Amino acid sequence: MTSAITQARLWYLQRISAMLLALCVLVHLAVMIYAVRGGLSAAEILGRTRGNWFFGGFYAVFVLACAVHVPIGLATIAAEWLGWRGRSAGMAAILCGGLIAGMGLRAVYGVVA
Amino acid sequence: MATVPEMKTDLAVNVWRGNSERGGFTTFAVPRHDSQTVLDVVTHIQRYLDPTLSYRYACRVGMCGSCAMTVNGKARWTCRTSVAKVAADGQLEIAPLDNLPVIKDLATDMSGFFDKWARAKGQFKGPLTRHDDFAQVAPASKERLAANAGIECIGCGICYASCDVVTWRADFLGPAALNRAWTLVNDVRDTQQPERLNAVAGDAGCHVCHTQGSCAERCPKQIAPTAGIAGLKRLTARAAMRGEL
Ligand code: FES
Numbered sequence: 354m355t356s357a358i359t360q361a362r363l364w365y366l367q368r369i370s371a372m373l374l375a376l377c378v379l380v381h382l383a384v385m386i387y388a389v390r391g392g393l394s395a396a397e398i399l400g401r402t403r404g405n406w407f408f409g410g411f412y413a414v415f416v417l418a419c420a421v422h423v424p425i426g427l428a429t430i431a432a433e434w435l436g437w438r439g440r441s442a443g444m445a446a447i448l449c450g451g452l453i454a455g456m457g458l459r460a461v462y463g464v465v466a
Numbered sequence: 467m468a469t470v471p472e473m474k475t476d477l478a479v480n481v482w483r484g485n486s487e488r489g490g491f492t493t494f495a496v497p498r499h500d501s502q503t504v505l506d507v508v509t510h511i512q513r514y515l516d517p518t519l520s521y522r523y524a525c526r527v528g529m530c531g532s533c534a535m536t537v538n539g540k541a542r543w544t545c546r547t548s549v550a551k552v553a554a555d556g557q558l559e560i561a562p563l564d565n566l567p568v569i570k571d572l573a574t575d576m577s578g579f580f581d582k583w584a585r586a587k588g589q590f591k592g593p594l595t596r597h598d599d600f601a602q603v604a605p606a607s608k609e610r611l612a613a614n615a616g617i618e619c620i621g622c623g624i625c626y627a628s629c630d631v632v633t634w635r636a637d638f639l640g641p642a643a644l645n646r647a648w649t650l651v652n653d654v655r656d657t658q659q660p661e662r663l664n665a666v667a668g669d670a671g672c673h674v675c676h677t678q679g680s681c682a683e684r685c686p687k688q689i690a691p692t693a694g695i696a697g698l699k700r701l702t703a704r705a706a707m708r709g710e711l
Contacts, residue, residue, distance in 0.1 A: 356668050356669065357664055357667035357668030357671065357702075357706075357711060358667065358668075358706045358709075358711040359668075360667060360668040360669045360671075360673045360674075361667045361668065361673060361702045361703045361705070361706030361707075361711055362703070362706045362707060363673075364673040364699060364703055365703040365704075365706065365707055368703070429674070432634075432635070432669070433631070433634040433635065434634070
């Protein structure tokens, strides 16, 4: 019964990534509200983020947690609402995860490097 | 029935006639009585208005779990549901339980429901024989208390009929079977624990429950299957991460 063990692991990963995301979203919102007081320009943002590897690390974790969490949820929605299951649905979900990770990490790199 | 004082207006009762494929609602006028249950209403229709109406009941006191139907849109045990509570405006709509094939009228085929109990390893298997002494289980132990919380299930199928995930995934074991499995997971005498965890994991098992809680809200015995399912999720996920599943 490999499906059972996979599903149990996916559930666990989604749980853990959800915990990370809850934390990341809170920090993200707090920092955003704090930083934006009195207006903010693109140059100011880049001035703060360039070379800030702590910032980069935080958002890299944020992106990776999304890349784990979102595809698992999408696969569930596909199964329950569209009746789309099995290999093709799994591949599509992995593709979504890859896309989120790729685009997200590229964005983080763009503002940090 | 004739001895009970009748109230002025009749109840307007829409009753499902037919099966899963074909059917419709038929309206009956049923005299009101004090302390009348929904099961009394159905019985009145079958005895006095239309003897071809099919439905199921046995104990009439909330023990056997056979009388569950959809009453004004919600699954309920009809023998313990008072008309005054659910039909304040004198209207009743009585249909068979959702998520189960309808055999005829209000009687559903519950074999799939109970097959899932078996698939969730709902059978007790102990290590002792009749020649051994009784096993001792401390009444206040954590496991015993967890089992107690779910053990009063009467198998009426109300949770199963109320669960959206069962509607979306026909192979989902459902709240009742998983609740049963949880009581046995907490039975320290049982010898089939690894097999049971395996049986309840995965996308037909506990991991697809979204904890929407309709089962816990509708359960006439105030059991919370979601609590047991959460316990199963934790145990099976832990076992899976350790590679023990
Ligand atoms: S008839 Fe037995 S529970 Fe209602």
